[in-house]
Amino acid sequence: MQMKEHKYHFTSESLAQEALGEAVSLGATYADVRLIESGSRALATKNGVPTSLDFEESQGLGIRLLCQGAWGFAATHDLSKENVIRTAFKAIKIARASALAQKTPVKLAQESPIQTEWSTPYLIDPFSISIDEQLNFLFQIDEAARKIKGISIVETQMHFEKEKKLFLSSEGSRILQNFITSGAGFNVLAFKGGDLQKRSYPNSFGGQYQRKGYELIHELKLLENVPRMAEEAVQLLSAPSCPQGEKDLILDSSQLGLQIHESVGHPIELDRVLGSEANYAGKSFLTLDQLHHLQYGSPLVHVVADATASHGPGLGTFGFDDEGVPAQRTDIIREGHFVGYLSSRETAPAIHENRSNGTMRAESWNRIPLIRMTNVSLLPQAGTFEELILSTRDGIYLETNRSWSIDDRRLNFQFGTEIGWEIKNGKKGRMVKNPIYWGMTPEFWNACDWICDANHWTLWGTPNCGKGQPCQTMGTGHGASPARFLAVNVGASH
Amino acid sequence: MKILREKSEHIFETILKASQADETEIHFSQTAYSLTRFANNEIHQNMGDEDVEISIRSCFGKKTARVTTNKTDPESLKKMTQLSNHLASLNHEDPHLLPMPKPQKYEGVHHAYEKTDHMKAETRAHAVKVPIQIAQSKNLQSAGIFSNSFTRFAIGNSKGLRAYSEETYAVFSTTMMSNSSGSGWAKFGHSDASKIPVETLALEASEKAVLSKNPIELPAGTYTVILEPSAVLDLLEFMLMDFGGLSVLEQRSAFTEKRGQKIFGSNITLHDNVYHPLQSGAPFDGEGIPKQKITLVEKGILKNLVYSQSSAHRANAKPTGHGFAIPNDGGEAPLNIVMEGGNTSLKQMIENTNQGLLITRFWYIREVDPMQKILTGMTRDGTFLIEDGKMRDAVKNFRFNESLFHLFNNVEELGEPVRASGEEGIDRVVPALKAKDFHFTSSTKY
Structure with missing residues (x-):
């Protein structure tokens, strides 16, 4: 099959051009306009009953500009000419208000203007698949899971999004992008005597999400994995609690994806480092003096932030960010050394870079772009999972996130997973329940002594990353293969 | 209108x-x-x-x-x-x-x-x-x-x-x-x-920032804590779905089969009341059913749950006006919590404490165990050691792992309920409180 590409246009493009022109004529020294049309389809079931069959659409335009050296942003759903002009004027007034309490005028790193189009590569448009087919598939999963004795609740879900985005800037950029996102998964829950155990496939947070078409749903092998997940949920009810102590910890790639998200992805956001997020998400232990000096992890650890399509169909894959900067691949940790941040046109000069590495994204047309993780991934190394288990004398193997928490500078973390197994003398032993592990970020990554090869590597989608005020939800990508960390504190939640 | x-x-x-x-x-x-x-x-x-x-x-x-x-x-x-x-x-x-x-x-x-x-x-x-x-x-x-x-x-x-x-x-x-x-x-x-x-x-x-300079490190362990209203509010957020009739019907609520039982100390009373003068919100739910004032917990006893039309019908109860927009998989929740308090001011709580910690707020709270209601999270932006009735040193931030059942059975003093804001949910009406034996499991470097 060939990847599909769509050519498209906006009927309101002339309005966006007028908004841009109005902003400049009113005194903006820089302005950009994002015009967005989006749609989503959500289907969900619980115990044989549909719990969601929703379609949502939204359209609107956001104008971001600099006036008197300060930022203003205004957005509207009303795409009448009169209102779009009024919104440009409002953005100017907001920028002038910002200038009342500003120390230094904003300066942007240079970026060459570009006129181009970019689309998510995909094979099957998920919106072309009938509701009947999608619902019936979810009910098949539901029915198969409820056949397993001891299962109390089965939840299934599918979610699809499409977005058309036009970016225009006063510097002359015109960028059209077309995104498709697909996601699906299921959860099975078992109860007994006040205990509740859960298994999620292929991941928690609703499953796996990628910038792909409906082909993702076929690749996930959801139905094939129902018996294993359901049986594990039931078995967990009678499993012993995870033993407490320092163990060699092996994480599956999905849990490691979230570990990367929380303890690498967030602290490398340069706006956070510079204090922009101090009132809500917090700051970062990666102060500017740490760049090129901190031994973040062991020499095996190589982390990149890669928004290019060549990295894979991650939720952080795009052609251009919301400042019109092309997608890039940036080394973050190389051979264990901390070597890079995620930056924007405003923040790049703070680390003596003359160009943004292209990570600014907004949740929708009505929000300001912020530095967001793209695909922040741990690159694979050598060795199979079987060899990893064989080489472990006294360890714990954990799968699928259940809880996650980290301090506001991203040092002290605690994660819980749905399931674990003891590893004794190179063999996977008994199942354990309610496992948690905790530690401090640099110590943890420096304890990494094994990362499996590319055959075990998966690019996971995290659809629910929150940042900013007002809080914006963003999808991020995290590639990882199973890895081992020596002498980590593990225990049980009880 | x-x-x-x-x-x-x-x-x-x-x-x-x-x-x-x-x-x-x-x-x-x-x-x-x-x-x-x-x-x-x-x-x-x-x-x-x-x-x-x-x-x-x-x-x-x-x-x-x-x-x-x-x-x-x-x-x-x-x-x-x-x-x-x-x-x-x-x-x-x-x-x-x-x-x-x-x-x-x-x-x-x-x-x-x-x-x-x-x-x-x-x-x-x-x-x-x-x-x-x-x-x-x-x-x-x-x-x-x-x-x-x-x-x-x-x-x-x-x-x-x-x-x-x-x-x-x-x-x-x-x-x-x-x-x-x-x-x-x-x-x-x-x-x-x-x-x-x-x-x-x-x-x-600003006063807390100045007082917080050069914090000392204390060992993890069990401490008496004085929680300011924002800290109380953000913990309570994680209990709201458990009061839903659907959660109990599905046995995923921590309050399953506990109605009529004493779940918290006798000094804990919780209502849901959108009509309280310090509250916000619409007086109806996602289907347009009028919201009722509901006493959820009275003197520690689980008295009532909240219901949508659907869960009320299934549980042979009456809808209370707390349902989410249909279709949904969560059912309902009490979103206008009013927690009754006492008459001990924050200052008095500090004066009455031989040794303990004053907590301004918590951060990144997540549920670790849904049935035991064990939560984990961090202290943030103002954690102080209290000794002999006085605030002494600022303390480096702690990670806690604590069950809400344990916490609300160990409350010793309560302040006046106020409209409080946190970061885990919407504003609600809660008091400051003092509780013994709160579990901190590790500390951080600042």
Whole structure:
């Protein structure tokens, strides 16, 4: 099959051009306009009953500009000419208000203007698949899971999004992008005597999400994995609690994806480092003096932030960010050394870079772009999972996130997973329940002594990353293969 | 409310006329939202947006589906109505789906203030100069927000139900930071922007930042804690779904089979009451059922749950007006918590404490065990050691792992309930409290 590409246009493009022109004529020294049309389809079931069959659409335009050296942003759903002009004027007034309490005028790193189009590569448009087919598939999963004795609740879900985005800037950029996102998964829950155990496939947070078409749903092998997940949920009810102590910890790639998200992805956001997020998400232990000096992890650890399509169909894959900067691949940790941040046109000069590495994204047309993780991934190394288990004398193997928490500078973390197994003398032993592990970020990554090869590597989608005020939800990508960390504190939640 | 009635009725009429479904429900909302954000003692982000949302739910027998749009022209509304009809006709039956409610009577609440709606970016900019100047005078860095919004919301259905709500909301919060690890935080939100004491909050945060300089490290362990209202509020957030009738029916609630039992200490009483003078929110739920005042926990005993139409029918109970918009998988929850308090002031709690910790707020709280209600999270922006009735040193931040059952069985003193703001949910009415044997499991480096 060939990847599909769509050519498209906006009927309101002339309005966006007028908004841009109005902003400049009113005194903006820089302005950009994002015009967005989006749609989503959500289907969900619980115990044989549909719990969601929703379609949502939204359209609107956001104008971001600099006036008197300060930022203003205004957005509207009303795409009448009169209102779009009024919104440009409002953005100017907001920028002038910002200038009342500003120390230094904003300066942007240079970026060459570009006129181009970019689309998510995909094979099957998920919106072309009938509701009947999608619902019936979810009910098949539901029915198969409820056949397993001891299962109390089965939840299934599918979610699809499409977005058309036009970016225009006063510097002359015109960028059209077309995104498709697909996601699906299921959860099975078992109860007994006040205990509740859960298994999620292929991941928690609703499953796996990628910038792909409906082909993702076929690749996930959801139905094939129902018996294993359901049986594990039931078995967990009678499993012993995870033993407490320092163990060699092996994480599956999905849990490691979230570990990367929380303890690498967030602290490398340069706006956070510079204090922009101090009132809500917090700051970062990666102060500017740490760049090129901190031994973040062991020499095996190589982390990149890669928004290019060549990295894979991650939720952080795009052609251009919301400042019109092309997608890039940036080394973050190389051979264990901390070597890079995620930056924007405003923040790049703070680390003596003359160009943004292209990570600014907004949740929708009505929000300001912020530095967001793209695909922040741990690159694979050598060795199979079987060899990893064989080489472990006294360890714990954990799968699928259940809880996650980290301090506001991203040092002290605690994660819980749905399931674990003891590893004794190179063999996977008994199942354990309610496992948690905790530690401090640099110590943890420096304890990494094994990362499996590319055959075990998966690019996971995290659809629910929150940042900013007002809080914006963003999808991020995290590639990882199973890895081992020596002498980590593990225990049980009880 | 006149503008809302006229706007929504026009939309309701267009959709109801176009719908071929057995029953049709429309949610209409119109929002205007503005926010000024500052950091490093200057404004760095500043925005305003306007949006509408029209959400159409169609029913054919026990089949239902919802579509949502922000396009308001008649052609788009007709198209989306037809799509809603089409999706509902394709869906499978939900045996628990009940007919839409008939017209209801609502108690009035007043949560809309013109001055809050009309607050301009320039007004907010002048307001945030206050914390910036306070920070500069104490050699601190300040960050924070000042926002204002107006939301008009209406529900209409084909049985003639009409429900209207208008609400403004303004919120100010600030974090003050010193160069030596110290930080302080304060936040307050209200429908009436003039009730927000910006200077008082900024001074409070700055004083904590100064007091927090050079924190000492204490070992993890069990401590008596004095939790300020924001800390209490953010913990309570993780218990709300457990009071839902559906959660209990499905046995996923920590309160399953505990109704009538003593779950907390005798000094704990919790209500859900949208009509409380310090509360916010619409007086009806996602289906338009009027919200009732419900006593959830009385003197430690689990008294009542909250119900949507559907879960009430399944549990042989009456709906309480706490259901989410249909379809959903969560059922319902009490969102207007009022926790009764006592008459011990924060100052008195400190004076009555031989050794303990004062906690300003928690951060990144997550549920570790849903049935034991064990939560984990961090302290943040003002944690202090109390010895011999006095605040001594600032303390490096701790990670806690604590069961809410354990916490609310160990409360020794309660303050006066206040409207509190946190970061895990909406504003609610809770007191400060003092509790013994709170579990801290590790500390961090600052």
